[in-house]
Amino acid sequence: MALLEVRDLGISFGGLRAVDEVNMKIEKGALVGLIGPNGAGKTTVFNMLTGVYRPTDGGIRLDGENVVGKKPFEINKMGIARTFQNIRLFGKLSVLDNVKLGFHNDVTYALPESLIHFGSYRKKEKLMTEKAMEILKVFDLDGQWNYKASNLPYGKQRKLEIARALATEPKLLLLDEPAAGMNPNETAELMQTIELVRKQFDVTILLIEHDMKLVSGICEYLYVLNFGRLLAEGTPSAVLSNPEVITAYLGD
């Protein structure tokens, strides 16, 4: 059974058919790319996978469990975490606290312990801090753990979002244009980090990217979306030589 199964997924906004008849099957441990020109519906697919939008048609299953109709926070608990195209950090909180929040449902203690700081409070906070620092290290953010998140440079903010998502220990990680706004060096470095993360955290990754060449470097399978429909899918080399894909991108 595939980790993620998307069947005939579709959504309409008023008269606009933003996504239509999208089918995807992602195996556990895969690193898959979702590409397509501006406005193709990529982010909308993510929003449906994470419960931000409720699809008007089709089904989504994670590990065989139905996802459609669940609330976003419930879907995260089921095992899907994501980052956002327009960065959404907890801006006034520290870098460390942003990641510690990712452990909210994993390392827990009760409300009275929060109010009076007794019982397992100290132990659990320490554990959470250690775990968070470990993840921050992977993204080379540990040196800035006490920065206010909104004070980080743009590229680092993107990384922090990935770190926070990983802290929820997801089965499936969705990255929406993780390299947007980064220079070529930073981008290359990030792509390496993503590959590393997949192995180290044993997570399946679906990532959106504009730049086809960039994803073809690390993704083993690509889905191409155009005007809300799947235009092509397959290995990067097959997809990139597909004439339809080339026209869609050149006509962009």
Next chain:
Amino acid sequence: MNKIKNLWATRRDSVIAFGIVIAAYIVVQIMSMTGNISYSLKGMLVPICAYVVMAVSLNLTVGVLGELSLGHAGFMSVGAFTGIVVTTVLTDAVPSDGLRLAIAMVVAAAAAAVVGVIVGVPVLRLSGDYLAIVTLAACEIIKSIVNVLYIGMDSKGLHLSIVKQSFTLEEGGKMIINGPIGVSGINKISTFTAGFVLILITLFVILNLINSRHGRAIMAVRDNKIAADSIGISTTRYKLLAFVISAAFAGMAGTLYAMNYSTVTAAKFDFNLSILVLVFVVLGGLGNIWGSVIAAALLTVLPELLRKLNFNDYRMLIYAILLIALMLFNNSKLKQMLLERRGSKKAAKTEGEVA
């Protein structure tokens, strides 16, 4: 490692802050025992404590959760009248004033929390301006209900009605809440010490909350609801949590406040009071708990101090100028700079954690 140092610095800061509050209490206590405090100022000590607790608890909703509430006085009202009923009922059973007051506060907190849930569940589906307007309405509804409430006690126990005509007590029964006339003949058992202890408890609990997983979740909801949702945090749950804890402390402040006067009416806990407390919170700094303490205490005594200093003619003018100056300072680069001078590490930390 600088991490440890930083944690130490935070703890040291809050020890210092608690130290200042305790020192202030001791100074005032000595002054009042040696007769160095004017009669009118002495009468303000308990209300000041109540306002500090109100401001700190409202800051939890407005500063930490980030939702504007214009109805905080409503919860204070619930706590005030609950406290009055509880202390009256327990007059014989619990002879110790302090213990009776403490029990009354706990019951008042519970009552205000229950009302907090009733108001919060529908209201917290909204946000921003809508939420603010509905909290205001909720406060008015509470006021109207208390205004027609008749509660009395006789040998058969407590009686409650919202119709005066149908309200009768046995011979020798005691009227506790008399509708729009309110309550009179209260046994004034609130003391400055009781208020001081309540402030310490409020600060301890709310600062602890802010530095916990629950508090972080509340601040996450404030900073970005969609992101909070995306990492498995139920935004409605944590909004409600902050709102209800905030209401519970307002309830305790209500009991403290009410038990300091011989008469109390529902009209006292109106929109103006909600706004007054909101002013303390905004001027003290959103999310800045110690700022709320200082603003509430300072702005309550200030008009009185100015009167004493024979500034009577210009009293309100000076008060207004000070309000504006504080507001400007709060939004200024100067404050930012001062904060940064206290160490770049600290400045990076969050407002809520400045503590």
